[in-house]
Amino acid sequence: MSRKMKFSIYRFNPEQDKKPYYQDYEIEVDEHDKKLLNALVKIKEYYDDSVAFRRSCREGVCGSDAMNINGRNGLACLTNLADLKEPVVLNPIPGLPVIRDLIVDMTQFFHQYNSIKPYVIDERPMPEFERLQSPEDRKKLDGTIECILCACCSTACPSFWWNPDKFLGPAALLHAYRFLADSRDQAMNERLNDLNDPYRLFRCHTIMNCVDVCPKHLNPTKAIGKIKDMLLVRMA
């Protein structure tokens, strides 16, 4: 039981292309091809092995296969083919330099993530076993630790497009909140100081594209709001 599906995929190979272009494919898909990633793998296996995209887990946990699908950022492995209007237009996630086809240079995204000191800072002597943490304190981390760093959010954010080097972007800010909210972290003041400038945090204008596209249903805008609250409380 198979049908044909049309795709239009952004292609660019710097070795031979002066400009990017769209290449059209019409492929057979059957009942086993449920997700967009299945179709992409099929294109690569049977139609054109030169189409380049990142992928790994195929279950939405590694974050490799973020792309712009019919104008919306999402993960190829979690996007149902049945929900897609044809021709399915695939672009790389917006705003980051394109290396090849659907593969972008993630350096700036990870630079922003690294810059918020994404690790628990706790110089106290460690107990023999685990530090204690109440279930209530642990619950504060839900909604932040599920992030897979796929970059769907930051590359859907106009503020991040305009200032990727100065504005941290939703993903890095979500993680900034994750460490601020962790009762084990001892560096709240320093973290808040670092975020308290005109750009790093405050370029968020609650556009909320991030919330719209997050494949893990996370809410960076809410986390950013909580950081802003923490800054206000500290000022008071």
Added chain:
Amino acid sequence: MNIPILKFDAVVVGGGGAGLRAALQLSEAGVKTVVLSKVFPTRSHTAAAQGGISASFGNSEDDNWHWHMYDTVKGADWLGDQDAIEFMCRQATDAVAELEHFGMPFDRLENGKIYQRPFGGHMAEFGKKPVRRACAVADRTGHAMLHALYQRNVKAQTHFFVEWMALDLIRDKDGDVVGITALEMETGEVYIIHAKAVLFATGGAGRIYQASTNAFINTGDGVGMALRAGLPVEDIEFWQFHPTGLAGAGVLITEGVRGEGGYLLNADGERFMERYAPTAKDLASRDVVSRAMQVEINEGRGCGKNKDHVLLKLDHLGAEVIDKRLPGIREISIQFLGIDPVKQPIPVVPTCHYMMGGIPTNYKGEVLDGIAEKVVKGFYAAGECACASVHGANRLGTNSLLDLVVFGKSAGNTVVEFVKAMPEPKPLPENAAEFSLSRLNKLDKTTAGETLADVRKDMQVCMQQHASVFRTQKVLDEGVKKILEIHKRAQSIYVSDKSRVFNTARVEALEFMNTIEVAVATMAAARSRTESRGAHAREDYPERDDANWMKHTLYYSNDNRLEYKDVHTQPLSVEYIPPAKRVY
């Protein structure tokens, strides 16, 4: 040809749990290290592990590392090396406490301690009843652990080469490892990485099978490279079929579901594990459960219109428990099958999941060659690609995440000691990159022929049909014949993309050259082992045969040779745990 040479004290190949933990030891000791990863480290397949990491904290009920050791020895069906198993189980609480100190966000009990759930094969008092030993972060434990380890490496400023693929080991005339060749995927450039020590943490090779829980990247690269370099792979016939892979999709549904109280049903609505494992029931060891499921399906009690799966029921746990403890698998089941486990049971089948075998090492992470276990200087391995052996013929759930951090750290420490005692790396041999370049050249020069996709598909079908849960001589012999033909075809596959920049087709072809080696090794080893032990189940030899077969398989690909070496029966400090009948 002038291949650029980069010099480091140590190179770690693989940026998953084991690689990152090893890298931490190296970075913090000031060793000039680089971690090579085919993917950005947080994309590694460690991120997909769900259920938990085992340690005998005893936060809810009494527990003891010695019981954990016993469970692991028994789980391995007495093929595990008891010194390595003791080493791992004794260190478990320290290793997991350390992860918590790294910031890993474990679920908590009311008293603030780490939440632990029951898990298959983990028992109290040397096998009496299930015990809560699996330390969990909902059902996203691997994801949480991988991110915590990566974060710690960011703090330690570990140096990464991201999207680089290792091609081959470089050995000198003494057989010592002095570096690797590697492909920078973004540019297509080949480099030599000249180092005092090379540590492989390259993960598993589940992609030899048609259906597996594994990611596309799990292609057995480390094993392939070791085999090409003339080193053996150990116990490669032992492949774990996880009981609960999502039917049709292959995605993992954690054993943690059964740990939280879920259970398996056949078409008659019977909780059949009560028959196969009266004590542990659905929490018996994975190979036992997978076989039980396969028997139910083979005997006509499978579910669905094709009667080809069984059902995992958990709605009785209630939406609150499911959302708190198992939110990830709820999402997976809805995403891939449109089935909400809060309302309906999940269709599951035994699915290829884990490679118990791998590159032979001791518990210090040193790679060993041959029956005499000669240490291969300069070469180390940890994690799924290694065989220490703690998992023997079958692995307990939650012991892999533990394996990664314990042996990642141990191997890391061994490398630190080794490189600090060495002023300079040993010199590279002449034409160190020649072998790799010739392989690349061959691929590039092939302009017609069978495609990678076709030959790879044939390999996967062959393995699925000939080396699955139940094996017989006739089926294995046929499998060996077929896989050798496929191996021959693999030597001249054709890839149409000949570009340099981020050529993913070339990367997949290179991966396939590793995967096919693992497939051939698996078939050869499986065919020869005429007993049933752990995950290797022979319908024609249904009993475990300790007198003849309590030994590790070593397979060498260059001359298609099998050797057998003794299991380490001497633990480090406690009494040897002698073989017993394995019932749950």
